[in-house]
Amino acid sequence: xxxxVKWAALAAGVVVICxxxxxxxxxxxxxxxxxxxxxxxxxxxxWSRQDAATxxxxxxxxxxxxxxxxxxxxAMNAKAVDVTVEKPVEYSDGxxxxxxxxxxxxxxxxxxxxxxxxxxxxxxAGWRVTWEPSVVYPGMPAGGNLREIRTEAxxxxxxxxxxxxxxxxxxxVNEIVLDPAQTRDLPASARSLADSISPIAPLVTxxxxxxxxxxxQGKPITAVTLRNSDxxxxxxxxxxxxxxxVRKTGMLVMADRRLSSPLEPGLTNYWQAIRDATAGWQVQLxxxxxxxxxxxxxxxxxxxxxxxxxDQGVQLTLxxxxxxxGQPATIVALDANTGGILGMAQNSYxxxxxxxxxxxxxxxxxxxxxxxxxxRIAHDGQQNADAALDRLGLGVQFSIPGxxxxxxxxxxxxxxDFRPQNATMSMSNMxxxxxxxxxxxxxxxxxxxxxxxxxxxxxxxxxxxxxxxPALTTPVWQAMTTTAKxxxxxxxxxxxxxxxxxxxxxxxxxxxxxxxxxxxxxxxxTEGPKSGTAALQVAQKYFxxx
Numbered sequence: 001x002x003x004x005v006k007w008a009a010l011a012a013g014v015v016v017i018c019x020x021x022x023x024x025x026x027x028x029x030x031x032x033x034x035x036x037x038x039x040x041x042x043x044x045x046x047w048s049r050q051d052a053a054t055x056x057x058x059x060x061x062x063x064x065x066x067x068x069x070x071x072x073x074x075a076m077n078a079k080a081v082d083v084t085v086e087k088p089v090e091y092s093d094g095x096x097x098x099x100x101x102x103x104x105x106x107x108x109x110x111x112x113x114x115x116x117x118x119x120x121x122x123x124x125a126g127w128r129v130t131w132e133p134s135v136v137y138p139g140m141p142a143g144g145n146l147r148e149i150r151t152e153a154x155x156x157x158x159x160x161x162x163x164x165x166x167x168x169x170x171x172x173v174n175e176i177v178l179d180p181a182q183t184r185d186l187p188a189s190a191r192s193l194a195d196s197i198s199p200i201a202p203l204v205t206x207x208x209x210x211x212x213x214x215x216x217q218g219k220p221i222t223a224v225t226l227r228n229s230d231x232x233x234x235x236x237x238x239x240x241x242x243x244x245x246v247r248k249t250g251m252l253v254m255a256d257r258r259l260s261s262p263l264e265p266g267l268t269n270y271w272q273a274i275r276d277a278t279a280g281w282q283v284q285l286x287x288x289x290x291x292x293x294x295x296x297x298x299x300x301x302x303x304x305x306x307x308x309x310x311d312q313g314v315q316l317t318l319x320x321x322x323x324x325x326g327q328p329a330t331i332v333a334l335d336a337n338t339g340g341i342l343g344m345a346q347n348s349y350x351x352x353x354x355x356x357x358x359x360x361x362x363x364x365x366x367x368x369x370x371x372x373x374x375x376r377i378a379h380d381g382q383q384n385a386d387a388a389l390d391r392l393g394l395g396v397q398f399s400i401p402g403x404x405x406x407x408x409x410x411x412x413x414x415x416x417d418f419r420p421q422n423a424t425m426s427m428s429n430m431x432x433x434x435x436x437x438x439x440x441x442x443x444x445x446x447x448x449x450x451x452x453x454x455x456x457x458x459x460x461x462x463x464x465x466x467x468x469x470p471a472l473t474t475p476v477w478q479a480m481t482t483t484a485k486x487x488x489x490x491x492x493x494x495x496x497x498x499x500x501x502x503x504x505x506x507x508x509x510x511x512x513x514x515x516x517x518x519x520x521x522x523x524x525x526t527e528g529p530k531s532g533t534a535a536l537q538v539a540q541k542y543f544x545x546x
Contacts, residue, residue, distance in 0.1 A: 002406030005287060007468065014509070027315040039127035039129065040088060040096070043129045044085050048083040049081075051446045052065075053070075054065050059129045060121065060130050061126055068143075071323055072145040078106055079107065080105045082103040083102050084100070087099050094121060098117065100115065102113050104295055106148060114137055117135075117138070118135040141288065142287075146286075149282050149284060151282050151297065153277075153299060153301060157271055158264040158305045160307050162340070163311070164307075166255040167256075167312060168253060168267060169253065170252055172227075172249075172496050173248075173249060173251040174230075175248075176223045176224050176250060177220050177244065177245050177247055178193055178223055178244050179243050183242040184242070188242075190210050191225055192241045193206075194206040194467070196234060197226070199234055200230045200233045202229075213225075227253065242341050252267075256312060261343065261344050262356060263310070267306065270306060270441050271306055278300055280300060281296055282299075283295045306402070307454040308402065308531060309335065309341055309342060314343040318333060318343045318345035319546045321538050321542040327349055327531065328530035329524065329525070330344070330349070332522075333520050334437070334521040339435045339448040339449055339450045340451060342520065344357065353527065357426065359426055361425065363425050363505065364510075366504070366512040366514070367423060369432070369476050370394070370501075374472065377471050383437070389463075391468055392468070394429050395451070396461065397460070397461045397462050399459040400428060401453050402451075403451075404428075417516075430523045430525075431450045432449060434445065437476055439523060440474075441499075445467055445473075446465070446468060448465065461501070467509075483502055484500045487502070488502040489515070489539070489544070491540075493544070495515075496546040498543075500515040510527045511533070513539050516539030
């Protein structure tokens with residue numbers, strides 16, 4: 001859709017009527033363009049290219065015009081602009097008049113068209129468009145501009161737990177932003193900001209702020225995001241610190257402030273996709289001291305709420321269990337029958353490591369009983385073994401809407417070559433395995449993918465789930481029973497009926513725990529020295545407080 005300028009044309013053979021009494025002559029006669037035509041044409045062409053500086057040079061007030069046009073071009077953010085000059089008329093007193101029909105083109109085939117009028121004058125430097133803000137849009141005040149904005153459907157969707165309670169919702173927040181370019185003494189600003197927010201965010205120290213600044217390479221950083229209620233706790237205004245601004249916005253946050261979960265990014269991404277799909281648009285006329293005036297736009301209905309499988313009580317318990325150890329620990333719980341994720345939590349060490357549900361990690365000895373069972377049934381070679389592993393959820397890759405967070409490249413895929421020391425699995429693989437074994441033991445001999453949003457299926461790649469052979473699952477289930485009764489998990493208390501797989505990838509880990517108990521599947525992943533013991537500590541904490 002190229003930008004262009006059009007002159008309204010008259011049919012051939014138009015008779016030009018001289019009106020000397022009025023001092024008027026038409027600019028659209030068959031004679032060559034005059035200086036007024038050229039100036040207006042150049043002004044319109046530059047506008048169509050969104051070249052504020054060039055357009056402004058052909059006005060009577062270049063600096064004012066440049067500022068005003070640049071402001072509108074930036075605020076409209078149009079893909080293209082079509083400008084049509086209509087009814088240009090030159091007068092014998094050295095003035096001219098014209099109309100501009102301007103069409104702004106945006107994404108998704110949206111457009112806004114307006115018609116404005118203007119005049120031109122012949123000055124010593126030549127013909128120039130008389131600068132008035134109304135040339136851009138009728139009635140535009142000095143200092144005003146047009147803008148195109150996104151509008152949001154209301155009310156915003158709510159992320160609900162399995163019981164229907166609000167789990168996450170949109171709330172006003174305050175982003176505390178420090179811009180290195182806006183302070184003369186950056187270290188002093190970092191210290192002052194840390195002191196200001198310490199009553200509510202004591203962990204965001206000057207050292208933490210300086211680390212963020214170093215990583216940003218001179219760009220503004222968000223030191224912390226605070227709810228309105230948090231701001232009321234502060235004794236000093238962080239916005240008074242040199243270089244700091246408080247930017248008000250909205251954010252999807254936990255309804256229960258005690259909760260935090262690595263599921264938050266995935267749920268937020270899904271929620272944001274709904275917001276994006278239901279967003280509208282609006283072109284407004286704005287000016288100093290004036291309420292924005294709507295000129296054009298469209299807004300559809302609000303999107304649906306997000307119904308999840310999360311159990312808020314389970315989520316709280318998982319959070320308490322994850323902080324039991326002083327090394328990276330992540331724990332996820334699933335419904336043993338449906339595969340619905342009931343909650344997921346991790347401690348700060350795991351957060352710092354960026355451990356997620358998608359990434360694949362070494363399993364070490366954890367799956368030895370599984371590999372042994374697969375070996376026994378794989379009479380026809382590697383292909384049957386691969387199919388058996390796929391059906392257990394181990395040889396496939398999951399992308400779980402609401403749980404899988406976008407990352408650079410693809411998430412780590414499971415790899416298996418029947419040498420346990422080389423096998424890697426994601427937490428979602430291990431979760432699918434636990435659910436498959438639990439379903440098989442209960443008589444439902446088919447596997448299902450983990451999921452967290454009701455009615456939204458998980459994408460499976462690299463293989464297929466399906467029917468489970470008792471010859472495969474029964475020996476594994478028996479091994480899990482032995483592990484819980486007399487093996488590595490036998491010291492766990494308050495875990496009646498537990499079946500478990502426990503293992504490590506050597507002294508430095510990682511360590512795994514995959515347990516089935518009380519209608520739930522529990523998967524724990526830990527890293528660091530004695531990570532197998534750490535996984536059992538987290539499990540014991542879970543069973544003690546659940």
